[in-house]
Amino acid sequence: xxxxxxxxxxxxxxxxxxxxxxxxxxxxxxxxxxxxxxxxxxxxxxxxxxxxxxxxxxxxxxxxxxxxxxxxxxxxxxxxxxxxxxxxxxxxxxxxxxxxxxxxxxxxxxxxxxxxxxxxxxxxxxxxxxxxxxxxxxxxxxxxxxxxxxxxxxxxxxxxxxxxxxxxxxxxxxxxxxxxxxxxxxxxxxxxxxxxxxxxxxxxxxxxxxxxxxxxxxxxxxxxxxxxxxxxxxxxxxxxxxxxxxxxxxxxxxxxxxxxxxxxxxxxxxxxxxxxxxxxxxxxxxxxxxxxxxxxxxxxxxxxxxxxxxxxxxxxxxxxxxxxxxxxxxxxxxxxxxxxxxxxxxxxxxxxxxxxxxxxxxxxxxxxxxxxxxxxxxxxxxxxxxxxxxxxxxxxxxxxxxxxxxxxxxxxxxxxxxxxxxxxxxxxxxxxxxxxxxxxxxxxxxxxxxxxxxxxxxxxxxxxxxxxxxxxxxxxxxxxxxxxxxxxxxxxxxxxxxxxxxxxxxxxxxxxxxxxxxxxxxxxxxxxxxxxxxxxxxxxxxxxxxxxxxxxxxxxxxxxxxxxxxxxxxxxxxxxxxxxxxxxxxxxxxxxxxxxxxxxxxxxxxxxxxxxxxxxxxxxxxxxxxxxxxxxxxxx
Amino acid sequence: xxxxxxxxxxxxxxxxxxxxxxxxxxxxxxxxxxxxxxxxxxxxxxxxxxxxxxxxxxxxxxxxxxxxxxxxxxxxxxxxxxxxxxxxxxxxxxxxxxxxxxxxxxxxxxxxxxxxxxxxxxxxxxxxxxxxxxxxxxxxxxxxxxxxxxxxxxxxxxxxxxxxxxxxxxxxxxxxxxxxxxxxxxxxxxxxxxxxxxxxxxxxxxxxxxxxxxxxxxxxxxxxxxxxxxxxxxxxxxxxxxxxxxxxxxxxxxxxxxxxxxxxxxxxxxxxxxxxxx
Numbered sequence: 001x002x003x004x005x006x007x008x009x010x011x012x013x014x015x016x017x018x019x020x021x022x023x024x025x026x027x028x029x030x031x032x033x034x035x036x037x038x039x040x041x042x043x044x045x046x047x048x049x050x051x052x053x054x055x056x057x058x059x060x061x062x063x064x065x066x067x068x069x070x071x072x073x074x075x076x077x078x079x080x081x082x083x084x085x086x087x088x089x090x091x092x093x094x095x096x097x098x099x100x101x102x103x104x105x106x107x108x109x110x111x112x113x114x115x116x117x118x119x120x121x122x123x124x125x126x127x128x129x130x131x132x133x134x135x136x137x138x139x140x141x142x143x144x145x146x147x148x149x150x151x152x153x154x155x156x157x158x159x160x161x162x163x164x165x166x167x168x169x170x171x172x173x174x175x176x177x178x179x180x181x182x183x184x185x186x187x188x189x190x191x192x193x194x195x196x197x198x199x200x201x202x203x204x205x206x207x208x209x210x211x212x213x214x215x216x217x218x219x220x221x222x223x224x225x226x227x228x229x230x231x232x233x234x235x236x237x238x239x240x241x242x243x244x245x246x247x248x249x250x251x252x253x254x255x256x257x258x259x260x261x262x263x264x265x266x267x268x269x270x271x272x273x274x275x276x277x278x279x280x281x282x283x284x285x286x287x288x289x290x291x292x293x294x295x296x297x298x299x300x301x302x303x304x305x306x307x308x309x310x311x312x313x314x315x316x317x318x319x320x321x322x323x324x325x326x327x328x329x330x331x332x333x334x335x336x337x338x339x340x341x342x343x344x345x346x347x348x349x350x351x352x353x354x355x356x357x358x359x360x361x362x363x364x365x366x367x368x369x370x371x372x373x374x375x376x377x378x379x380x381x382x383x384x385x386x387x388x389x390x391x392x393x394x395x396x397x398x399x400x401x402x403x404x405x406x407x408x409x410x411x412x413x414x415x416x417x418x419x420x421x422x423x424x425x426x427x428x429x430x431x432x433x434x435x436x437x438x439x440x441x442x443x444x445x446x447x448x449x450x451x452x453x454x455x456x457x458x459x460x461x462x463x464x465x466x467x468x469x470x471x472x473x474x475x476x477x478x479x480x481x482x483x484x485x486x487x488x489x490x491x492x493x494x495x496x497x498x499x500x501x502x503x504x505x506x507x508x509x510x511x512x513x514x515x516x517x518x519x520x521x522x523x524x525x526x527x528x529x530x531x532x533x534x535x536x537x538x539x540x541x542x543x544x545x546x547x548x549x550x551x552x553x554x555x556x557x558x559x560x561x562x563x564x565x566x567x568x569x570x571x572x573x574x575x576x577x578x579x580x581x582x583x584x585x586x587x588x589x590x591x592x593x594x595x596x597x598x599x600x601x602x603x604x605x606x607x608x609x610x611x612x613x614x615x616x617x618x619x620x621x622x623x624x625x626x627x628x629x630x631x632x633x634x635x636x
Numbered sequence: 637x638x639x640x641x642x643x644x645x646x647x648x649x650x651x652x653x654x655x656x657x658x659x660x661x662x663x664x665x666x667x668x669x670x671x672x673x674x675x676x677x678x679x680x681x682x683x684x685x686x687x688x689x690x691x692x693x694x695x696x697x698x699x700x701x702x703x704x705x706x707x708x709x710x711x712x713x714x715x716x717x718x719x720x721x722x723x724x725x726x727x728x729x730x731x732x733x734x735x736x737x738x739x740x741x742x743x744x745x746x747x748x749x750x751x752x753x754x755x756x757x758x759x760x761x762x763x764x765x766x767x768x769x770x771x772x773x774x775x776x777x778x779x780x781x782x783x784x785x786x787x788x789x790x791x792x793x794x795x796x797x798x799x800x801x802x803x804x805x806x807x808x809x810x811x812x813x814x815x816x817x818x819x820x821x822x823x824x825x826x827x828x829x830x831x832x833x834x835x836x837x838x839x840x841x842x843x844x845x846x847x848x849x850x851x852x853x854x855x856x857x858x859x860x861x862x863x864x865x866x867x868x869x870x871x872x873x874x875x876x877x878x879x880x881x882x883x884x885x886x887x888x889x890x891x892x893x894x895x896x897x898x899x900x901x902x903x904x905x906x907x908x909x910x911x912x913x914x
Contacts, residue, residue: 197858484855
């Protein structure tokens with residue numbers, strides 16, 4: 001038996017028939033339905049026109065929400081929408097949401113909003129993104145800067161800053177929170193028992209951090225200096241965002257009234273939702289060649305390994321790949337190959353298929369599970385496909401490349417291998433030349449495998465300057481050293497945190513997102529030189545990058561509830577806010593099948609998929625003209 | 637996760653999966669990975685002490701039983717040669733239970749002149765035989781009741797005519813480290829406490845009189861990282877605490893097996909004897 005044949009024999013469960021579970025309450029949009037224009041204006045209670053306000057519309061009984069922004073004149077124009085009853089709402093930070101119900105029935109509709117100013121800072125704060133919370137935390141003294149660093153580096157690797165800081169506690173309350181957090185299993189949150197050592201950094205700074213947080217987010221006057229992010233303007237205000245609500249994977253395990261999360265971050269004043277109701281888990285998302293969107297699910301469920309979202313109807317169809325104990329095998333990374341085949345990584349316990357690749361043909365919805373050879377590290381998290389169709393996946397100690405045509409695996413070890421855990425590999429990208437790049441987030445390494453020589457080299461990112469530079473004592477340094485912060489679950493004040501990355505498939509660049517440092521780092525794949533581009537608000541936490549056909553780099557900002565585009569020619573950033581709060585974007589992909597660039601993201605925390613498209617000025621002008629025309633006719 | 641190689645509370649399967657899923661981006665579970673993937677001391681032999689010699693061969697051993705709140709606890713006893721009262725060591729096993737490693741170290745302490753009592757804490761669950769059963773049973777024990785059983789063992793030693801009641805110390809390994817530390821915090825009559833890779837109790841140290849010596853492994857980050865805060869809190873409470881971190885070592889460096897590190901193990905052993913003999 002040849003090696004190739006043996007490898008092929010390792011292909012498991014070939015072409016299993018999809019156990020397609022139709023999920024959700026989405027209804028198919030009837031054919032031949034008429035579509036109607038909805039427009040209006042938004043002003044403040046002071047009378048001024050408000051630009052950059054997000055206006056959203058959701059049709060009764062449907063799972064799709066469409067959002068647009070007001071222009072510089074405070075006017076908004078939805079793309080034509082199917083007739084029916086809609087809930088429409090307008091949101092801007094610092095104002096109460098405006099809400100209305102609108103019936104579209106073939107005649108262009110208008111709905112104006114007047115937003116009431118919120119005067120109480122405590123109410124404004126509830127609407128803020130994680131980035132705004134962090135930016136607003138005080139850093140006026142060395143001690144404040146140190147505690148801000150400790151908070152950011154210790155707490156926000158797992159929790160959105162907004163999820164934490166939307167709460168107010170006195171000093172004892174924050175101490176109790178820190179006590180609990182220091183003694184749970186990281187990742188699961190279960191109390192680990194009294195014999196379990198607390199996380200050292202939390203234990204060491206507990207009282208100081210509790211003081212800092214209680215002064216900023218406590219019962220008394222706050223030390224926070226609220227700094228709201230600018231609203232969308234210009235091109236960002238021309239975006240139209242389509243959000244699809246995804247049903248909870250196991251509604252029987254996580255009851256809700258309608259099978260969807262009770263709070264999905266839609267209304268900002270309700271704050272960042274808890275993810276304890278089954279709403280967390282949706283991870284990577286990717287459009288297929290028909291424009292339907294597929295997504296992975298990283299939390300264990302009984303129903304969902306990978307799912308297809310019908311982009312027209314919002315209907316979700318789950319595919320369950322058997323995992324352990326009747327659970328569905330959980331998945332993480334997702335990518336599409338040049339032939340339109342989807343590839344995902346199965347994660348979790350190897351006995352449940354963790355470490356294998358999942359191949360799905362979106363046309364037939366049939367799947368194969370492909371196991372790396374014994375002795376080779378299994379797929380751990382992320383995945384990418386090179387221009388020749390080779391599949392690259394991270395492993396605990398490096399990466400592998402799988403050639404589907406030859407059914408061959410090739411393994412690459414990181415020069416500084418950290419066996420599993422957060423020191424392990426996280427993001428991966430294959431460059432235009434077919435070389436693989438992957439990151440080790442906790443040890444600030446970017447690795448490159450040269451496919452021709454088979455050799456791997458690493459790039460050690462330079463430490464970032466600490467906020468508390470000058471206030472860090474010998475004991476602080478000793479603590480972080482003893483706690484092995486680089487090799488455990490947290491970061492230090494120096495950490496850049498290269499998280500996920502994206503290759504320009506039409507260029508010679510790989511772009512790395514520095515999660516902790518707030519940078520986008522450019523690696524020239526020919527010269528191997530790197531250049532750092534700092535994001536204007538680094539606390540936005542760049543997570544993943546995807547490069548469009550024009551070489552622009554699209555980055556999801558985890559703490560900003562937004563995505564940003566970096567233009568490498570002008571070196572200018574443009575930020576595009578999304579309509580939800582605490583949405584926790586962990587992946588970004590593009591759908592450019594017809595020459596139009598659409599941004600696809602999944603709301604990991606809030607069980608939604610979103611697709612964003614920038615409308616050409618001409619399209620908006622046409623809508624504006626139609627709206628004005630209908631207004632004029634209505635007034636005659 | 638108190639020790640490698642076992643689950644502390646026998647979680648249900650789903651929770652186990654949740655913890656191992658890379659869902660939070662940071663591959664959040666290095667320590668958990670280690671808890672499942674690096675069994676350290678299963679069926680291992682203690683090699684912390686110098687190679688067994690005639691002194692160990694001369695050690696008399698026996699199995700005894702004592703009462704702890706109405707429960708019959710089995711314990712391994714190792715006696716030093718010679719008549720008269722001896723200093724004593726209450727050895728508290730790690731998450732793998734009272735296995736040959738612990739019996740061997742008990743004999744080593746006896747050979748060094750200490751009367752040793754090593755309770756089998758699994759007695760509360762009816763005992764266990766195989767290494768897997770022992771590890772599972774240890775994980776299911778109530779933390780507070782194990783401390784109570786350790787206190788009862790201390791009382792047993794106090795009343796033993798061969799023991800110098802003023803020189804009863806405790807040495808705890810991993811899982812047993814927290815229990816030895818708890819004993820020190822709640823039994824003022826304790827002479828000294830030695831903690832190998834053990835967790836520090838969160839409770840008050842008001843009753844503590846015994847100096848504490850801790851041995852930490854560099855790569856046992858979650859436990860070792862607490863050395864500074866332990867030192868700080870002990871100092872603020874006016875208690876004596878000293879610690880050593882053994883470079884390039886993992887939890888279990890003192891037991892033979894994949895984590896054994898001879899130089900560190902011998903150094904820690906000698907430091908332990910020096911500390912107990914002061």
